[in-house]
Every structure is written in C-alpha cells, then in structure tokens.
Amino acid sequence: MELKILQSADEVARQAALFIADLIKENVAKKGFFTLAISGGRTPWEMIKILAQENLPWEKVYLFQVDERIAPEGNPERNLTQLFTTIQGTRLMTRLNIFPMRVIAENLEEACEEYASHIQEVTRNGKLDLIHLGLGSDGHTASLVPGDAVCEVADRDVALTTSPYQGRQRMTLTYPLINRAEKILWLLTGEEKTEMLQRLLNAGQEIPAGRVSQNQALIFADEPAAKNLIQ
Numbered sequence: 001m002e003l004k005i006l007q008s009a010d011e012v013a014r015q016a017a018l019f020i021a022d023l024i025k026e027n028v029a030k031k032g033f034f035t036l037a038i039s040g041g042r043t044p045w046e047m048i049k050i051l052a053q054e055n056l057p058w059e060k061v062y063l064f065q066v067d068e069r070i071a072p073e074g075n076p077e078r079n080l081t082q083l084f085t086t087i088q089g090t091r092l093m094t095r096l097n098i099f100p101m102r103v104i105a106e107n108l109e110e111a112c113e114e115y116a117s118h119i120q121e122v123t124r125n126g127k128l129d130l131i132h133l134g135l136g137s138d139g140h141t142a143s144l145v146p147g148d149a150v151c152e153v154a155d156r157d158v159a160l161t162t163s164p165y166q167g168r169q170r171m172t173l174t175y176p177l178i179n180r181a182e183k184i185l186w187l188l189t190g191e192e193k194t195e196m197l198q199r200l201l202n203a204g205q206e207i208p209a210g211r212v213s214q215n216q217a218l219i220f221a222d223e224p225a226a227k228n229l230i231q
C-alpha cells in the first residue's frame with residue numbers, strides 16, 4: 001500500500017481531487033465511463049468541492065455511496081444530504097449520475113440487493129474503478145463497524161449493520177465488493193487518526209479497516225495524522 005504524507009488537510013483534498021480527475025480522464029478515454037464510490041464522514045467534501053471545479057466528462061461518471069444511515073430523506077446525518085449540500089449549484093448536481101442507497105425502502109434487505117445489482121450492471125464486471133474510504137477513530141471504515149456481524153458478510157456486496165451504530169442502523173458496501181475495486185483511496189486527516197493509521201499500515205485484523213485489501217490501495221494522510229511516521 002502506498003502512503004503519501006501531505007502538509008495539510010487542504011493539500012490532502014487537493015491531491016486526492018487531482019488523483020481522481022486523472023483516473024476519470026484515463027478511464028473515460030479507455031472504456032467510456034468511470035465508476036466511483038464515495039464515503040461520508042468528514043473528509044470527502046473538500047475534495048469533492050475541488051473536483052467540481054474541474055471540466056471533466058461528468059455525464060460519464062457513475063457515483064455510488066459507500067455507506068448510508070437508515071434515516072429519512074434530507075436528514076442532516078445522512079451522507080447523501082452532505083453530498084448534495086456540497087455539490088449544490090455545481091455542474092456535478094446536474095451532470096453526474098448519482099445512485100443513492102435506498103435507505104427509506106420498506107424492505108431494506110431488498111434495497112441492498114437492488115443496490116448491488118445496480119453496481120453490477122453499471123460496472124459490467126462488478127468492480128468499481130475507485131472506492132474512497134475514511135477511517136474512524138475506532139477503526140471502522142464504510143459502515144463496517146467493530147463487533148458487528150456485517151463485517152462477516154462474505155456472500156453479498158451490500159448489507160445492513162445488525163445493530164445501530166452511533167444511533168443509526170447503516171447500509172454499507174461489504175468487504176467482497178470493496179476488496180474487488182480496481183483502486184482504493186484512503187483519506188486520513190487530523191491527529192485523532194494517528195493510532196489507526198499505524199494499525200491500518202500494519203493491516204491489523206482486529207480493526208475493520210485492517211481487513212481491507214492493500215494491494216490496490218493508496219493513502220493520502222496529512223502531517224498531523226502521520227505524525228508518528230515523520231522523523
């Protein structure tokens with residue numbers, strides 16, 4: 001796994017946006033489209049704001065969610081609400097193909113299956129071109145949360161947590177789908193990520209993030225997150 005240490009959170013966002021922009025150009029030129037899954041939390045929004053300024057073939061980009069809270073439409077805790085707030089008024093709002101997780105469905109198990117089918121259809125081979133991941137200070141990533149049976153799902157690409165996590169049940173991409181992605185991009189900023197960054201680099205199997213494939217992964221971390229690694 002490659003690690004890039006950058007001076008600040010702003011620089012992490014900028015470099016990540018440039019990295020994604022290059023991948024979009026490359027994939028659209030090669031196969032005509034690009035598939036991407038974005039996490040929620042704190043880190044992706046600045047990167048997305050920068051990306052939105054790029055003149056890219058957005059109509060050919062298909063954006064999926066990595067995870068979502070089971071909560072009503074427009075709920076401020078939802079990752080989709082934050083995404084829409086971030087891209088409001090930008091070209092991404094009208095041109096990007098966004099696939100929201102249907103967390104308001106009556107039958108959530110069916111909604112998981114349907115989401116997995118959409119990913120299969122759009123990607124054609126079941127492999128997303130890029131998955132962006134964050135890392136919680138308890139070692140969770142996506143909504144693969146410590147101690148939840150969702151971490152053991154091996155036969156489905158999208159699943160539900162068995163219990164609420166930070167107050168809400170969640171829908172999440174599972175390890176099989178995440179680990180099949182062509183590329184995985186971790187964004188880690190802030191001092192509170194220092195210990196988990198170390199464990200992620202050691203592929204510590206005791207934290208959910210440590211079980212994500214490292215072969216195709218790249219980490220952009222800022223100096224506070226990587227402070228133990230800087231001499």
Ligand SMILES: O=C1O[C@H](COP(=O)(O)O)[C@@H](O)[C@H](O)[C@H]1O
Binds near residue numbers: 044067079134141143
């Ligand atoms: O709950 C969540 O948190 C993680 C970590 O977020 P971050 O604040 O470190 O960016 C995030 O990856 C996940 O999608 C989100 O639902």
